[in-house]
Amino acid sequence: MKKAECNISDAEWIVMKVLWEETPSPLTSAKIVEAVSSNKKWSPKTIHSLISRLVKKGAIGVKKEMPLYEYYPLVDKRDCVLEETRSFIQKVYDGSIHLMLANFIKEEKISEKEIEELERLLHKKNND
Template sequence: MKKIDCKISDAEWIVMKVLWEEAPLTAAKIIEALSSNKEWSPKTIHSLISRLVKKGVLGVNKETPQYEFYPLVDKRDVILEETRSFIQKVYDGSLQLMLANFIKDEKISEKEIEELQRLLDKK
């Protein structure tokens, strides 16, 4: 999979989640998957799919009777890029500041603290 060079909007992210779960899918299958939890029209979903193809994050198999869409970017890579972008934008790139703010302001269970400590020790 290739590295992502563009931003994915919140709406596009929802479409990508469907395709990261199961791909390839036709537009009809994507619409069906999204119909239960979104009030988007099929036209809106088609527009989101088209934008994702133009951005180069979705590929299209045009050799099937109905076009099939599949991710060209790995979900983990996109999550890491989004995280880096968020930390840079909100915390001027300081992971330490982000973690400090999160730990001070959030209720964290003992289990979560142990997991964070395990991750830090491993790093």
């Protein structure tokens, strides 16, 4: 999978999640519509439009096997998650991970287990 910009909308993320998580890949548009429709009340036409936009953006590829087209991801989920996370931190917290973490720790309920996991991750990062 190529590393590419993952400039995709919230609605497009839903389609991408189907392609990243459903197996086997590639999937026909009918399978994508079926999977998306199980969670969203979107028309098939809307879902087909999202698929087309993702193809144009280079986020998904298409195998043109007659009579069906099959779609598959061209971008890696992990890369897109990291890019979206960085974009969010830059936009909302001016790029400061410290401000983001401090805000979440102060404002959100965090379980003891989550605190232990954060401590473990920070300790590991500190020792790398």
